[in-house]
Amino acid sequence: MTTDVAVLGVGMHPWGKWGRSFVEYGTVAARAALTDAGVDWRDVGSIVGADTVRGGYPGYVAGATFARALGRQGARVTSVYAACASGAQAVAAARAQILAGLAEVVLVVGADAAPKGFFRPAGGDRPDDPDWLRFRLLGATNPAYFGLYARRRMAVHGDTPEDFARVKVKNAALGALNPYARYRNRITSEEVAASAVVADPLRLLDICATSDGGAALVLSSIAFAQRQGVARPVRIRSVSTVSPRFPNTELDMPDIATDSAVAVEPATEAFRASIARTAYEEAGLGPEDLSLAEVYDLSTAMELQWYEDLGLCADGEAAKLLREGATAPGGRIPVNTSGGLASFGEAVPAQAIAQLCELTWQLRGAAGERQVTGARAGITANQGLFGHGSAVVVVR
Known part of the structure; x- marks a missing residue:
């Protein structure tokens, strides 16, 4: 069946x-x-x-x-x-x-x-909502949260602001070819570096907008x-909507020491990686079978994290993959051929569906100047707060 x-x-x-x-x-x-x-x-x-x-x-x-x-x-x-x-x-x-x-x-x-x-929690005070708590207890708006991820990548893997800018340059060039994108201008690394700092080390052009x-x-x-x-x-071959497995957290934020944090062994797999693994297992495919991927680039640094979580490269090698051109058009595994959220901005309920629109056009061979030659399989990936996984594998 x-x-x-x-x-x-x-x-x-x-x-x-x-x-x-x-x-x-x-x-x-x-x-x-x-x-x-x-x-x-x-x-x-x-x-x-x-x-x-x-x-x-x-x-x-x-x-x-x-x-x-x-x-x-x-x-x-x-x-x-x-x-x-x-x-x-x-x-x-x-x-x-x-x-x-x-x-x-x-x-x-x-x-x-x-x-x-910035998005803010809707519906008043919700002390049982990790998103609300992040805002109220840590003062961590979404860009501050993205900045923590970027700093972690810099400290652990040696990523640089120049690497983050390369992501924006790649995605803006693809968004310029997409009639549905909000931002359709090519961007240079110099323009990224000259934009205002929002949450160090991320600048305005490193972070996606909010959109209709x-x-x-x-x-x-x-x-x-x-x-x-x-x-x-x-x-559609598989859909992964898994939740985290203890001791992972919904947010996978940098560790904050608590009694419970030191009482258990650290998680062996990040939540986002488990989202991808479940999608691959159900589809009977692996990252080596993919022609392209659409990922959740709330910030340029987060796109790099998805390369690793999707198994497109080993941990710590995302920036190397990017520098080699593997995730650009003509590369081994083009990522965000639509232009990504960098070119669209967030329209929250629509974005995972929009990713599937792009993969469908690509697998039909109908993506115009964005077309990935011979596309046969792709994956989407994003993550909802409170522990909602999101990955879909599409084939032809």
Whole structure:
């Protein structure tokens, strides 16, 4: 029995700061995905919405919100929230429904209208939320958190600010080729170095923005795709939404000594590495089988960390991989051919879905100037706070 599902259609609303409702962005993306799939909205048996906590009550019931916006036709509705992993969990829910025989065609939609500036916990005081505690007890806004990671890489692996700038230069060049990206200007290392320091050693151009945007997928059973005349569809082979294993933490922040921290052996595998391992095991593939990867580059230093966590290189060798050009177009394993969050910014519920849009275009050979020659397999990776894993393996 196959556990693959077909990606019949993909669609996006361009990222930016448009000042409109997330519902509009998601509806535009959904209609584009339906058109791409050649599927009528009335033939969709289920819609899964990735929730946004910034969209008021409609954002908490995104599946029903998008079903209403597209026109009532009786489809099942599901709404999921997992912070930055919401899109991947929406895909996991859709895939489960298809494999269980509950629906042959499922529409997955995520969209956001983000506030200006740093993200902050929504919904008031939440002392049981590690994200809220990070802000209130440590004063660690997201850029401060990213800066700690960057400093750790510099101390442990010898990475340099120049290495971080190389990530931005690579991703900006690819974003310049992507019509859905918010930032479409090429950037030089000198421009990165001249931008303002936000959280030392990271500068403004090392850190992704917050954005509006939307993305959608039409997923189906393999049998339905073949009846539609799609003999070799792009297929989702695995979805990893694992949680940490003690004594790992949800945040994998640099160690802060506590009684419990010194009472157990240190973790042998970082949480992000376990996300990737689970995806590979389910897919029956390894990093050596990949043609490309889309990773969660909240900061330039975090992209380098993902190289290691995905097994694209050994621990401590990410900067070397980057310097060799292996993760650039034409390299052994291009990373963030879409331009990444460096070019898009964060539209939280949409970003894991947008990563799958890029992999689908690449595996179809339809990515234009960004095309990776002969792309046959790819992986997405990001992480939601409170311990939500997110990785999807796609093949053709």
